[in-house]
Amino acid sequence: MNAHDAFELIRTRRSTRKYLDKPVGEEALRQIVEAGRLAPSGSNSQSTRFFVITDPALLAELAVTVKEEFAKMEAAPGMYASMAGAIRAAKGERYVFHYNAPALIVTANKKDYGNNMVDCACALENMMLLANALDLGSCWINQLRWLNENERLLRRFRELGLMEDERIYGAVALGWPDTESGLPEREPLPRKGNPVQWIMDS
Numbered sequence: 001m002n003a004h005d006a007f008e009l010i011r012t013r014r015s016t017r018k019y020l021d022k023p024v025g026e027e028a029l030r031q032i033v034e035a036g037r038l039a040p041s042g043s044n045s046q047s048t049r050f051f052v053i054t055d056p057a058l059l060a061e062l063a064v065t066v067k068e069e070f071a072k073m074e075a076a077p078g079m080y081a082s083m084a085g086a087i088r089a090a091k092g093e094r095y096v097f098h099y100n101a102p103a104l105i106v107t108a109n110k111k112d113y114g115n116n117m118v119d120c121a122c123a124l125e126n127m128m129l130l131a132n133a134l135d136l137g138s139c140w141i142n143q144l145r146w147l148n149e150n151e152r153l154l155r156r157f158r159e160l161g162l163m164e165d166e167r168i169y170g171a172v173a174l175g176w177p178d179t180e181s182g183l184p185e186r187e188p189l190p191r192k193g194n195p196v197q198w199i200m201d202s
């Protein structure tokens, strides 16, 4: 295993929010979802469920549902800034929560399992890293988690295979980046946070 390449893959993963109207390809999606399935899970529970969505009609339908459900809400003081931003944006004309990416992988887990979101997060990061290795753009998408008790979305995802005791805890948009080079943006954002304290032998 080459540690340098592995570190580069991690270092250069960035969020992509503009995608070409070009399918990802089934082989790449299969590899990516397998990377998600290989993520660690609490007590090896392996209870994350993956919905790999490439059906343009369903992606368009979800975009409309999410926009309409957010538009019904009001941004409140003290609300998580991204969620308030989504509510405000959804009241505008052109809000598409998945950025018109050609593929969206949604992760769900048991609602009463303490590591539900953490397990999904491990899977999502694995998938974003493999997407980077494949020169695909990716972006974590949280709107379906924020709406994971929304009856309309629950009903729709149950039709797609979500179990009664499961909820959505995150998603990843995937697609070919709409950049000049055709490659994802790879310059890491400066790290101003994430402090590290070293406690070493004295």
Ligand SMILES: Cc1cc2nc3c(=O)[nH]c(=O)nc-3n(C[C@H](O)[C@H](O)[C@H](O)COP(=O)(O)O)c2cc1C
Residues within 6 Å of the ligand: 013, 014, 015, 016, 017, 139, 140, 141, 142, 143, 189
């Ligand atoms: C838990 C979590 C939720 C996120 N939700 C969204 C989201 O809903 N939409 C979005 O565009 N980006 C979302 N992001 C991406 C972050 O905005 C992004 O990782 C951050 O700005 C750093 O940029 P980078 O990924 O390019 O390094 C999310 C990231 C995480 C880890």
